[in-house]
Ligand SMILES: Nc1ncnc2c1ncn2[C@@H]1O[C@H](COP(=O)(O)OP(=O)(O)OP(=O)(O)O)[C@@H](O)[C@H]1O
Ligand SMILES: O=P(O)(O)OC[C@H]1O[C@](O)(CO)[C@@H](O)[C@@H]1O
């Protein structure tokens with residue numbers, strides 16, 4: 001029988017569509033299991049400052065479809081310090097919080113890992129980031145919605161690109177990872193996809209675009225992941241344009257619109273599944289782990305592995321795009 005009576009839930013790092021669905025699932029699963037549950041505002045920042053409120057079932061009504069996070073999020077510099085984490089621990093004692101569910105990305109789990117090493121508190125993580133850059137889960141909450149958002153935006157850009165016979169370099173999010181770029185690139189029939197996981201050979205891209213141009217293609221879309229080593233969409237566009245003044249080039253940075261919007265059904269179901277799984281894991285006396293989804297089944301992976309192991313982009317998807325963009 002677990003000793004946990006009260007759990008706290010927080011969202012941290014960049015927000016992601018589906019975080020609210022995950023909060024709802026954690027709150028309801030906790031109540032279902034007769035636990036008390038509190039919401040911690042502004043991620044670790046709110047834990048340090050004691051911005052904590054009791055959550056009842058109706059507090060999470062009507063949020064499953066909403067983007068953002070009702071608990072708000074933050075990137076807390078103070079939590080990176082020993083003193084900051086000491087304050088956070090004092091708040092947990094003062095508020096009688098026995099365990100935490102943290103919803104966020106690799107940084108959030110790095111923070112949780114050091115916190116549990118210092119204070120031996122049960123913490124379970126739920127992967128919530130549009131970047132999908134976490135090892136140990138096939139999908140992170142928010143990724144599916146983000147690629148759908150990008151797909152919709154690129155389709156619109158394709159219309160105007162075709163009308164004007166233009167070449168567009170479109171930069172998408174993914175701090176150090178190309179998952180958003182790769183999947184949305186395939187979904188939009190992009191002519192090329194530049195991601196940090198694969199070296200960009202500018203000369204190869206030049207040759208490819210020259211061939212396309214000669215064949216009178218009416219538009220060109222190059223998807224560039226923000227973390228790509230080529231230096232981003234503006235840099236690569238400038239480089240290509242220097243050698244080819246005849247190209248009519250435009251650059252579009254999609255930016256934070258990729259983080260917003262109502263979560264897709266897929267993200268809502270993933271968030272609901274993982275929210276319940278996180279509470280189950282705590283009741284099962286697990287700590288320092290992330291719950292994830294592998295081949296559609298709930299998986300448990302240590303924070304260590306989730307952070308340290310690098311999730312690989314699927315080679316098969318890269319090959320697919322090479323085949324389809326001839
Ligand atoms: N090494 C660390 N030690 C302590 N706290 C950390 C550490 N790394 C990250 N954190 C905490 O976790 C917060 C969230 O991390 P980060 O900003 O990297 O976002 P994330 O969780 O990776 O999400 P995303 O990448 O989707 O924005 C940081 O602002 C900080 O408070
Ligand atoms: O919220 P900020 O600081 O603008 O962060 C942007 C970063 O967050 C992410 O959107 C992930 O949440 C990355 O793709 C991007 O690099």
Ligand SMILES: [Mg+2]
Pocket residue numbers: 013105106107129131
């Ligand atoms: Mg991250």
